[in-house]
Amino acid sequence: MKDLINTNASQLAEEIRTNKIKKEEVFSFFKSRIKKFDPVLKSFVESYDQPVKGEGESSLSGLPIAIKDNICIKEKKVTCSSKILVNHIAVYNAEVIKRLKNAGLNIIGTTNMDEFAFGSSTENSCYGPTKNPWDITRVVGGSSGGSAAAVAARLVPFALGSDTGGSIRQPACLCGVVGFKPTYGRVSRFGLVAFGSSLDQIGPITTDFVDCANLLNIICGHDDKDSTSAFIDVPDFTKALNGNVKGLRIGIPKEYFSQGLNQEVKNAVEEAKKIFEEKGAEIIEISLPHTEYAVATYYIIASSEASSNLQRFDGVRYGVRAKGESLEDLYTNSRGQGFGDEAKRRIFLGTYSLSSGYYDAYYLKALKARTLIRKDFDQAFKKVDVILTPTSPTTAFKIGEKASDPLSMYLSDIYTISTNLAGLPAVSFPCGFSSEKLPIGVQLIGKEFDEFTLVKLGSAFQSCTDFHKEIPKINYE
Numbered sequence: 323m324k325d326l327i328n329t330n331a332s333q334l335a336e337e338i339r340t341n342k343i344k345k346e347e348v349f350s351f352f353k354s355r356i357k358k359f360d361p362v363l364k365s366f367v368e369s370y371d372q373p374v375k376g377e378g379e380s381s382l383s384g385l386p387i388a389i390k391d392n393i394c395i396k397e398k399k400v401t402c403s404s405k406i407l408v409n410h411i412a413v414y415n416a417e418v419i420k421r422l423k424n425a426g427l428n429i430i431g432t433t434n435m436d437e438f439a440f441g442s443s444t445e446n447s448c449y450g451p452t453k454n455p456w457d458i459t460r461v462v463g464g465s466s467g468g469s470a471a472a473v474a475a476r477l478v479p480f481a482l483g484s485d486t487g488g489s490i491r492q493p494a495c496l497c498g499v500v501g502f503k504p505t506y507g508r509v510s511r512f513g514l515v516a517f518g519s520s521l522d523q524i525g526p527i528t529t530d531f532v533d534c535a536n537l538l539n540i541i542c543g544h545d546d547k548d549s550t551s552a553f554i555d556v557p558d559f560t561k562a563l564n565g566n567v568k569g570l571r572i573g574i575p576k577e578y579f580s581q582g583l584n585q586e587v588k589n590a591v592e593e594a595k596k597i598f599e600e601k602g603a604e605i606i607e608i609s610l611p612h613t614e615y616a617v618a619t620y621y622i623i624a625s626s627e628a629s630s631n632l633q634r635f636d637g638v639r640y641g642v643r644a645k646g647e648s649l650e651d652l653y654t655n656s657r658g659q660g661f662g663d664e665a666k667r668r669i670f671l672g673t674y675s676l677s678s679g680y681y682d683a684y685y686l687k688a689l690k691a692r693t694l695i696r697k698d699f700d701q702a703f704k705k706v707d708v709i710l711t712p713t714s715p716t717t718a719f720k721i722g723e724k725a726s727d728p729l730s731m732y733l734s735d736i737y738t739i740s741t742n743l744a745g746l747p748a749v750s751f752p753c754g755f756s757s758e759k760l761p762i763g764v765q766l767i768g769k770e771f772d773e774f775t776l777v778k779l780g781s782a783f784q785s786c787t788d789f790h791k792e793i794p795k796i797n798y799e
Contacts, residue, residue: 416513
């Protein structure tokens with residue numbers, strides 16, 4: 323059988339459809355790669371010997387897909403990479419799983435992540451850290467690091483992740499793949515284990531924008547089971563793959579190119595900007611003045627929502643139950659043994675922010691700052707169609723490098739969290755490599771429910787560059 327790692331998912335699906343290859347052969351090929359390489363990478367929590375089969379037809383029918391370990395797949399483990407849920411079996415399918423199955427996709431397994439999506443490196447997993455396929459001494463980003471690593475290493479054609487503050491885009495950046503966060507409400511959150519309910523959004527991780535467009539067509543759309551799901555028509559995103567960006571206005575926020583941005587990252591993003599200019603786009607400098615408050619605002623709001631959402635994991639209804647002589651012991655021991663350090667840190671921070679006497683000083687003030695951040699984007703989009711920024715201030719850092727410095731870790735998301743606070747769509751895609759051959763990503767932020775323009779710009783960029791075609795040389799068998 324021919325080598326399939328240089329064939330994108332959409333082309334592979336076409337070969338299945340035209341009987342050039344059988345879908346069982348495709349599943350076996352990727353299953354063998356998982357078996358061969360994942361003992362080192364640790365991108366999967368569980369890979370299935372037999373796929374969770376889809377039954378419908380679509381442009382991606384017959385292909386295997388990996389799912390982040392916080393999205394429910396009926397009768398399969400969903401653990402959020404946490405000890406407290408280590409044996410939990412989902413009793414229903416998430417809406418996105420239902421849509422994938424109806425489109426004929428086959429689920430090959432679940433991917434590693436930061437516990438309950440709390441992290442930027444996939445080091446906060448009870449299964450251990452996922453390693454970057456470009457350099458196994460480095461992190462993959464987080465929290466959807468397992469999905470990004472699996473796609474980058476071609477252990478699977480594509481995957482789903484979730485993005486609360488950059489958890490799809492930042493690992494996609496550090497692993498050299500495409501990571502798309504749709505507008506809040508564009509994709510159903512039904513069946514996604516909640517972290518920050520006003521921030522979370524499911525999205526695709528792919529090797530290119532053709533696969534991204536096809537996967538968005540499947541997972542986007544209104545869902546009555548999700549009260550935050552938008553009643554907005556979904557365009558055919560494949561029609562954005564025409565490469566024509568002439569006349570589009572791209573905003574460059576000066577606040578995103580200041581102190582703290584690695585010079586090689588800055589240079590690569592500047593080159594990306596030039597490519598868009600050459601394709602006919604207009605570059606306009608803009609300002610997002612409240613950017614400096616984004617990190618503090620995000621971590622107060624996200625931790626507060628996490629604290630509230632994680633109250634249900636108490637040793638009574640879900641997951642691990644520790645022994646105790648009293649009900650209070652049961653709660654304390656179960657949560658103390660079940661949650662990792664980062665989960666506890668965020669629960670403490672969120673509970674404090676919501677507590678009597680501190681609610682106005684922290685949580686309410688953060689909500690007001692969030693409004694100002696959203697207004698910054700509203701003003702900017704009166705002048706431009708999209709905004710271009712770096713995705714991450716650095717390339718992938720060493721495993722353990724920031725583990726003892728939570729604030730430094732939180733700053734890894736400085737360029738991605740504002741879009742979640744504003745509920746906007748954004749995508750990261752590869753735009754170069756560092757001198758150490760580590761991927762560099764650029765981010766495009768769009769207007770609300772204008773994923774179409776992001777796909778158009780991203781596909782135009784990839785039509786004249788080859789960064790997305792680079793595959794890590796896996797030699798660590």
